[in-house]
Amino acid sequence: MAEPESLRCSSVRNRGGVQRVEGKLRASVEKGDYYEAHQMYRTLFFRYMSQGKHAEARQLMYNGAILFFSYNQQNSAADLSMLVLEVLEKSDTKVEDEILENLAKLFSLMDPNSPERVAFVSRALKWSTGGSGKLGHPKLHQLLAVILWKEQNYSESRYHFLHSSDGEGCAQMLVEYSSSRGYRSEVDMFVAQAVLQFLCLKNKNSASVVFSTYTEKHPSIEKGPPFVQPLLNFIWFLLLAVDGGKLTVFTVLCEQYQPSLKRDPMYNEYLDRIGQLFFGVPPKQSPSYGGLLGNLLNSLMGSGEEDDGAEETHEDSSPIELD
Numbered sequence: 001m002a003e004p005e006s007l008r009c010s011s012v013r014n015r016g017g018v019q020r021v022e023g024k025l026r027a028s029v030e031k032g033d034y035y036e037a038h039q040m041y042r043t044l045f046f047r048y049m050s051q052g053k054h055a056e057a058r059q060l061m062y063n064g065a066i067l068f069f070s071y072n073q074q075n076s077a078a079d080l081s082m083l084v085l086e087v088l089e090k091s092d093t094k095v096e097d098e099i100l101e102n103l104a105k106l107f108s109l110m111d112p113n114s115p116e117r118v119a120f121v122s123r124a125l126k127w128s129t130g131g132s133g134k135l136g137h138p139k140l141h142q143l144l145a146v147i148l149w150k151e152q153n154y155s156e157s158r159y160h161f162l163h164s165s166d167g168e169g170c171a172q173m174l175v176e177y178s179s180s181r182g183y184r185s186e187v188d189m190f191v192a193q194a195v196l197q198f199l200c201l202k203n204k205n206s207a208s209v210v211f212s213t214y215t216e217k218h219p220s221i222e223k224g225p226p227f228v229q230p231l232l233n234f235i236w237f238l239l240l241a242v243d244g245g246k247l248t249v250f251t252v253l254c255e256q257y258q259p260s261l262k263r264d265p266m267y268n269e270y271l272d273r274i275g276q277l278f279f280g281v282p283p284k285q286s287p288s289y290g291g292l293l294g295n296l297l298n299s300l301m302g303s304g305e306e307d308d309g310a311e312e313t314h315e316d317s318s319p320i321e322l323d
Contacts, residue, residue, distance in 0.1 A: 018056055022063060029067055038068070038076040045083050054091035058084055062102055069109040070242035079114035085123045095128055095137060103128075112151055135163045142166045149173045154181065162197050167209030169219040170194060174210070175218050187220045188229040189264060195235050196270035199242065202277055208239055231260040238274075247279040 021044065028037035048057035061083040068077035084106065084298060093099065103124045110117040121144065125136030135141075135256065142164035143307075148157035154177035161170035171191070178190040190284045191214040198207035215221050225236045234257040241249045254271055261267045275281035300321055 002180060018060065022060065024273035025064065026067060029071060029073075034068070034073050034076060036073070037064075038079070039155075041080055042083070049090070050068045051089070054087050054093065058087040058091075058093070061087065062106070065106055066109070069106075074111050074114065075116075076222070077106075078114065078120070081110070081120055082123075084125060085120065088127050089123070097139060100128065100137065100140045100143060103140065104147060108147045112153065119153075124318070138164045142169065145169065145173070149176075152180075158194065162194070164202065165203070165206055167198070167203075167206035168213050170206070171210045172217065174214055178218065179220075184220055186198060187218055188227075188231040191215065191218075192231050192235050192267070193264070195239070196267065196274065199238075199277070200270055204239075204242060204278075207242075211235055211239060234260055236281060242274070242278045245278060247281065249273060250279045278320075 025037050025040055026039070030082070041061065045057050045061055048054075048060065061080045065077045065080035065084065068074075068080065084103070087093070088099070107117065107121055107124070110120065125140060128137035128140045129135070140165060141160040141162075145157045145160035145164055145166070148154075148160065148168065154173065156171065157173055158177070161173060164170075171194075174190045176195060178187050182190060191211055194214075195207045195211050198204075198210060215227065221232070225233060227233050227236070234253065237253050238250075241253055254268075261271070272284065276283050
C-alpha cells in the first residue's frame with residue numbers, strides 16, 4: 001500500500017508545483033512582461049518533454065496560449081498553440097473529444113488572416129487521423145466548420161462540413177451562405193454541389209440530410225418534392241437512385257437532366273465518380289484532370305494525401321463566383 005500512496009503524494013506535489021509556476025507566469029503576463037513569460041513557457045515545455053511529462057506540458061501550453069490570447073498577444077499564443085500540437089505529435093495521446101475541442105478553441109482565437117492559423121489547422125487535422133494522410137477526424141472538421149461559419153467564412157466552412165458527418169449543420173450554413181451571398185436564381189446550385197460532393201466522399205447519409213434540411217429551411221424554395229427548380233428534382237431522384245443502385249435509372253436520369261447539369265461543368269465530373277461508387281460504372285482509362293479541377297477532385301475523392309496546401313485548394317471549389 002505504501003507505493004501507491006507515495007505515487008499519489010508525488011502527483012499532488014507535481015500539481016501543486018505546476019499551479020505555482022502557472023501563477024508566476026500569469027503574474028508576469030498581467031504585468032506586461034510578455035516576452036519573459038513566453039520564454040519561460042518555452043523553457044518549461046522542453047523541460048517537461050525531456051522528463052516525459054507530456055500531459056503536464058500540453059496543459060501548461062494550452063493554458064498559456066489561452067492567457068496570451070486574452071491579452072491579444074497573437075504571436076506568443078500561436079507559438080504555444082503549436083507546442084500543444086508538438087506534444088500530441090510526439091506522445092501517444094489518444095484522440096478524445098476534449099482534446100479536439102481544445103484544438104478548435106485555439107483555432108477560433110487565432111487571427112483568421114495569420115499564416116500560423118493555416119499551419120495549425122493542417123497539423124491538427126493530420127494528427128487527428130494518426131498522420132495517415134486521411135482528411136482529418138470528422139469531429140474536428142465539424143468544430144472547425146462551425147467556427148468558420150460564425151466568422152462568415154462560408155467557403156472554408158463548407159469544406160470542413162463536407163469532411164464531417166454534420167449534414168444538418170452544413171445545410172443550415174448553406175442556407176445562410178446562399179441567402180447572404182448568392183443570387184436567388186442559384187439557390188439550387190448551393191445544395192446540388194454539396195450533395196454531389198458528399199456522394200463523392202461516399203457519405204450517402206449526410207448527402208440526404210443536407211438536401212432535405214436545405215430544401216425545407218431555405219426561404220426561397222417552395223415545399224417539395226417535386227420542386228420548381230429542375231436541378232432540385234434531379235438531386236431528389238439521384239438520391240433515390242443511389243439507394244436503388246440501378247445503372248439504367250442513373251443513366252436515364254443524367255441524360256434527361258443534361259440542360260440543368262450543364263449549368264456547372266463540375267456536375268458531370270462528380271457524376272462520373274458517383275457512377276463508379278454506387279452503380280458499378282468502370283473508371284475512365286486515363287483521366288486527364290489538371291490544375292484546380294484536378295486538385296479539387298483529388299481532395300474530395302481522397303486520391304492524395306492532405307498536405308499544407310489543402311486549405312488553399314478548397315477555396316476554389318465554390319459553385320459560383322459570388323464577389
